[in-house]
Amino acid sequence: MRQRRLLRFHGLKRPRVRQTWNKYNLFNLLRLRTPILQSKTLFQQKWVAKSLTRGYHGEHIKEYQWERMFSRRPLSAVNMDPAYMAKHDGSEQAAGRGSGRKVRLGSKYSGPKNQGNLDAPTPYMQMIFAPMERRLDIAIFRALFASSARQARQFVLHGFVTVNGKKMTYPGYLLNPGDMFQVDIERVMAATGRPKRGDRNQKASTTAEESEPAEAEEVEEGEASEEATTSEAAAEPVDAEAAKEKHLATLNHLKEQARKIMLVKDRFNRAKKKKALRKYLKDLKETMDRSRKLRNQSVAEMDEAERELTAILSNLALSSAEQAPEGKRQQQQKDKESAELKAGLQAATGGTVSGSTATSLGLLTNTQRAVLKWVIRNELENPHDPSKPYATPWRPREFMAPFAFIPRYLEVNQRICAAVYLRHPVARPGLSEVPTPFSPMLSQLAFNWYLRRG
Amino acid sequence: MPPRIRGSSCQPQLLLNYLEPAPSSLTPSLTIAPRHRPATSSAPLPCGRSFSTTPAPQVTRLRRRFNEWVEGSGEQFKEPRYGETNYISRTVNFSDFRPVSPDQPFPNNPNFRSERVLSEKAREMIWQAIMVKGMPLKAVSAQFHVDMRRVAAVVRMKEIEKKWQRENKPLALPYARAVMGMLPTADLSEGEKPFEPINDIHVHSYTMQQLFVPTSESREFTRADAAKAFGERILPPDAKMRIPELVQMERNIAAGMPPREATATFIREAAESEKAFADRQHSRAKATEERTLRVQTDRFEFRIEKINSEDVGPTGRARKAVGWRYGVPHMDRRRGEVKIPTRVE
Numbered sequence: 132m133r134q135r136r137l138l139r140f141h142g143l144k145r146p147r148v149r150q151t152w153n154k155y156n157l158f159n160l161l162r163l164r165t166p167i168l169q170s171k172t173l174f175q176q177k178w179v180a181k182s183l184t185r186g187y188h189g190e191h192i193k194e195y196q197w198e199r200m201f202s203r204r205p206l207s208a209v210n211m212d213p214a215y216m217a218k219h220d221g222s223e224q225a226a227g228r229g230s231g232r233k234v235r236l237g238s239k240y241s242g243p244k245n246q247g248n249l250d251a252p253t254p255y256m257q258m259i260f261a262p263m264e265r266r267l268d269i270a271i272f273r274a275l276f277a278s279s280a281r282q283a284r285q286f287v288l289h290g291f292v293t294v295n296g297k298k299m300t301y302p303g304y305l306l307n308p309g310d311m312f313q314v315d316i317e318r319v320m321a322a323t324g325r326p327k328r329g330d331r332n333q334k335a336s337t338t339a340e341e342s343e344p345a346e347a348e349e350v351e352e353g354e355a356s357e358e359a360t361t362s363e364a365a366a367e368p369v370d371a372e373a374a375k376e377k378h379l380a381t382l383n384h385l386k387e388q389a390r391k392i393m394l395v396k397d398r399f400n401r402a403k404k405k406k407a408l409r410k411y412l413k414d415l416k417e418t419m420d421r422s423r424k425l426r427n428q429s430v431a432e433m434d435e436a437e438r439e440l441t442a443i444l445s446n447l448a449l450s451s452a453e454q455a456p457e458g459k460r461q462q463q464q465k466d467k468e469s470a471e472l473k474a475g476l477q478a479a480t481g482g483t484v485s486g487s488t489a490t491s492l493g494l495l496t497n498t499q500r501a502v503l504k505w506v507i508r509n510e511l512e513n514p515h516d517p518s519k520p521y522a523t524p525w526r527p528r529e530f531m532a533p534f535a536f537i538p539r540y541l542e543v544n545q546r547i548c549a550a551v552y553l554r555h556p557v558a559r560p561g562l563s564e565v566p567t568p569f570s571p572m573l574s575q576l577a578f579n580w581y582l583r584r585g
Numbered sequence: 586m587p588p589r590i591r592g593s594s595c596q597p598q599l600l601l602n603y604l605e606p607a608p609s610s611l612t613p614s615l616t617i618a619p620r621h622r623p624a625t626s627s628a629p630l631p632c633g634r635s636f637s638t639t640p641a642p643q644v645t646r647l648r649r650r651f652n653e654w655v656e657g658s659g660e661q662f663k664e665p666r667y668g669e670t671n672y673i674s675r676t677v678n679f680s681d682f683r684p685v686s687p688d689q690p691f692p693n694n695p696n697f698r699s700e701r702v703l704s705e706k707a708r709e710m711i712w713q714a715i716m717v718k719g720m721p722l723k724a725v726s727a728q729f730h731v732d733m734r735r736v737a738a739v740v741r742m743k744e745i746e747k748k749w750q751r752e753n754k755p756l757a758l759p760y761a762r763a764v765m766g767m768l769p770t771a772d773l774s775e776g777e778k779p780f781e782p783i784n785d786i787h788v789h790s791y792t793m794q795q796l797f798v799p800t801s802e803s804r805e806f807t808r809a810d811a812a813k814a815f816g817e818r819i820l821p822p823d824a825k826m827r828i829p830e831l832v833q834m835e836r837n838i839a840a841g842m843p844p845r846e847a848t849a850t851f852i853r854e855a856a857e858s859e860k861a862f863a864d865r866q867h868s869r870a871k872a873t874e875e876r877t878l879r880v881q882t883d884r885f886e887f888r889i890e891k892i893n894s895e896d897v898g899p900t901g902r903a904r905k906a907v908g909w910r911y912g913v914p915h916m917d918r919r920r921g922e923v924k925i926p927t928r929v930e
Contacts, residue, residue: 144647158654161692163693207787208788209786210782210785211785212784213832213834216823216835218835218839220807222805225800297929299926305927307927311742316755316757320759320760525760527764530662530663532665532666532767533662533671534690535699536768537768539700542703544742544743544745545764546746547749551738557785558696563696563697566691568694569693571694
C-alpha cells in the first residue's frame with residue numbers, strides 16, 4: 132500500500148505539495164490554489180483541507196500518531212516594548228469609560244502604544260502543525276540539511292545525526308528548546324549538492340581544453356578535471372604529510388594558472404617571458420615529481436616554489452580584457468565575505484599555505500591578488516574529488532533556492548551543519564512561524580477537522 | 586525471460602523485416618546473427634525500445650505543461666540568485682487586491698515570511714562580544730536586537746566551529762556560502778532595522794478569554810490587576826520580561842538619568858543578574874553532587890541517592906515513586922509503548 136502511495140508522490144494529476152525540494156513539487160506549489168469549496172458540505176470541506184495539509188506536513192507519520200500530537204492551543208507571543216512598560220502601567224487602557232481615552236479626530240498622536248508588533252490579527256490557525264515542527268526529522272529538513280523530510284528521516288535512522296553530541300536514531304524524537312542537532316557534513320553535502328551524473332560534464336570539459344580555450348570558464352573546468360588525473364592530493368590536512376599534500380595541490384594549481392596565461396596571452400607575450408615561464412613550468416613539474424616520490428620535501432622549499440611562480444605571474448601582467456570576466460566572476464562569488472576568506476584559507480590548509488601565499492601575494496597587483504586568492508581559496512575549500520558521492524566541485528542542487536528559508540525558531544550554523552532548536556514555534560501578530568504552503572482558510576478547516584477528534 | 590537475439594539494439598524492427606520479405610534483399614541476411622557470433626557485424630540503429638511494438642506513451646497535457654514550465658519560466662528557479670532570494674512569489678500575482686510579497690516562500694500563505702538570518706559576520710561579532718569582550722548575554726542581546734537564546738546558540742555553535750578549525754576538521758564551507766547566498770541575511774550593522782523582537786512574552790491561554798471585571802471608576806486598573814483578574818497564579822507582563830533590566834533602564838532614562846549612564850547601569854545590572862543565576866546553578870549542581878555517591882566499575886558508573894520509600898503520594902502511584910509497587914503495572918512492557926527518549930542531556 133505504501134509503495135502505491137509513493138508512486139504518485141509528486142504526481143501532476145492529483146497534485147500534493149510535499150516537504151521536498153523537487154522540481155515537480157515546485158511546479159505543484161506554483162499551481163497550488165485554495166480549492167473551490169462552496170459546493171461541498173462542511174464535512175467535505177474539512178476532509179479536503181485535512182488531506183491537503185497532511186500531504187505536506189509529515190505525510191510519513193501515521194495519522195493516529197499525529198492525532199496524539201495535535202494541540203488545540205497554539206502558542207503565541209507578543210513583544211512588550213520596554214520603553215512603553217517603563218512609562219505606563221497599563222491603567223491608561225482602562226481610563227475614560229473603561230477602554231482608554233478616545234483620540235481626537237485628526238490628531239497625529241494616537242495615545243501610548245506598545246511598539247514592535249505588527250498591526251494584524253495573530254494567525255493562530257496557521258499553527259496547527261506546530262507540534263510537528265518539533266520532530267527531529269522535520270527540524271533537519273527545515274534547517275536545510277536534507278532535501279526532503281523523508282531523507283532527513285533516513286539520515287536519523289542511519290545514525291548520521293547527533294542531538295547534544297549523542298547519536299540519536301529516532302526520527303520522532305521531539306526536540307526540547309535548547310537542543311542542538313548535528314548532521315554529518317558529508318551527508319549534508321551529498322543531499323544538497325548536485326548529483327553525479329555519469330562523466331558527461333567531465334567529457335565536455337576535456338574537449339574544451341583540447342580545443343583552443345576561448346573562455347576562461349571552460350579552461351577553469353578543464354584544468355579542474357586534468358588536475359584530478361594528475362594529482363592524487365586533496366585530502367584532509369591532518370598532519371604535516373597532509374599539509375604537504377595540500378602544497379602539492381596548490382603548486383599544481385599555480386602551474387595550471389601559468390599555463391592558462393600562456394595559452395591566452397600567446398601572441399602578446401614577449402618571447403623572453405614565455406621562455407622563462409616554460410622553463411619554470413618544467414622546473415616546477417620536476418620539483419613536484421620529486422616530492423611526490425620522496426615524500427620528504429620540506430615545506431619551506433615548496434613555499435619558495437610558490438613564491439617564485441607568483442612572482443612570474445605578476446610579471447606577465449594580465450591585460451584588462453582578460454581581467455574583466457574573471458573580475459566579474461570573482462565579484463559574484465566573493466560578494467561580501469572577504470573577511471572570512473582568510474579564516475577559510477586557514478581552515479583548509481592548517482595555516483602553513485595561507486601564510487606563504489599571503490606573503491607571496493604581496494608581489495601581485497590588487498586584481499591579480501584577488502583573483503589568485505579567490506582561485507586558490509576555491510580550490511582548497513571546494514576541490515574536485517571523484518571519490519565524493521556528489522558532483523565536485525560542490526554546487527547547490529537545482530531548484531533549491533525557492534525552498535531555501537530558515538524559520539526563526541531554529542538557529543543554524545551551516546559550516547558545521549549544526550542547528551539549535553531555540554524554542555517552540557509561535558504565532559505573533561500578523562506572522563506565524565510554521566512554514567505551511569496553505570492559505571489561512573484551508574488551515575482553519577483542517578484545524579476544525581482535528582478539533583473534532585482532538 | 587524469453588530468449589533474446591543478440592547483436593543489435595533494435596530487434597523488433599529487424600524481426601519484422603525478416604518476417605516480411607523486404608524489397609531489398611540485403612536486410613534479411615543481416616538480421617538474425619547466430620548466437621555465438623560477435624555483435625560487431627550489425628550496426629546499431631537509432632532505436633531505444635527493444636522488443637516493444639507498442640507506441641510510446643503520449644505526453645499528457647499536464648506533463649507537457651510541466652516541461653514547458655521547466656524550460657520556460659521555471660528556468661529562473663534552477664540556479665540561486667546569490668545575494669537575494671529566489672522564491673516563486675516573485676512571479677505569482679493573484680490579483681491587485683491580493684499582493685504577494687517577494688519574501689513569501691509560499692504565495693498562498695501571507696503569514697509566513699522568510700525572515701533574515703544572521704550572516705557569518707554577525708555571528709562572529711556576537712561571538713567576539715561574548716567570548717572576547719566578556720559582555721553579559723543580556724547586554725549583547727539588547728545591543729544587537731537578537732534574542733538571548735539565539736545569542737547563546739550562536740556562541741555555542743561558533744565555539745564548536747573554532748574547535749574544528751583548530752583540529753583541522755573540514756567545515757562545510759561551500760555549502761555554507763551557497764546557503765547564505767540564498768537567504769536574506771542581517772549583518773547587525775548600525776542603522777539596520779532590529780533583527781527580531783527580544784522582549785517576547787508568552788501569551789498564557791488563561792489570558793486569551795474575554796473578561797468583564799466591574800471596578801470603581803476611580804481605580805487605577807493596572808497590568809498587575811489584570812493578571813490577577815485572569816487567575817491567581819497568572820503573572821503580569823512585568824514579571825515575565827526576559828530582560829527586566831531593560832525596563833529599569835528605560836525608567837532611569839525617563840527619570841532624567843543621562844542615557845550613557847543608564848546604559849552603563851544596565852550592563853552592570855545584567856552582569857550581576859547573570860552572575861547570580863550562574864551561582865544558583867552552581868550551588869544546585871554542588872548540592873546534587875553531595876547527595877549522590879558515585880561508584881565506578883569497569884562497565885558502569887553507579888550513582889546512588891537516598892530515597893524515601895514512603896514518598897509515593899496519596900494513591901501510592903506517584904510518578905516520582907521508586908521501585909515496583911503492588912498493583913502498578915509496568916507499562917514499558919506493553920505492546921506499542923513509545924520508548925523514544927524525551928530528552929538528551
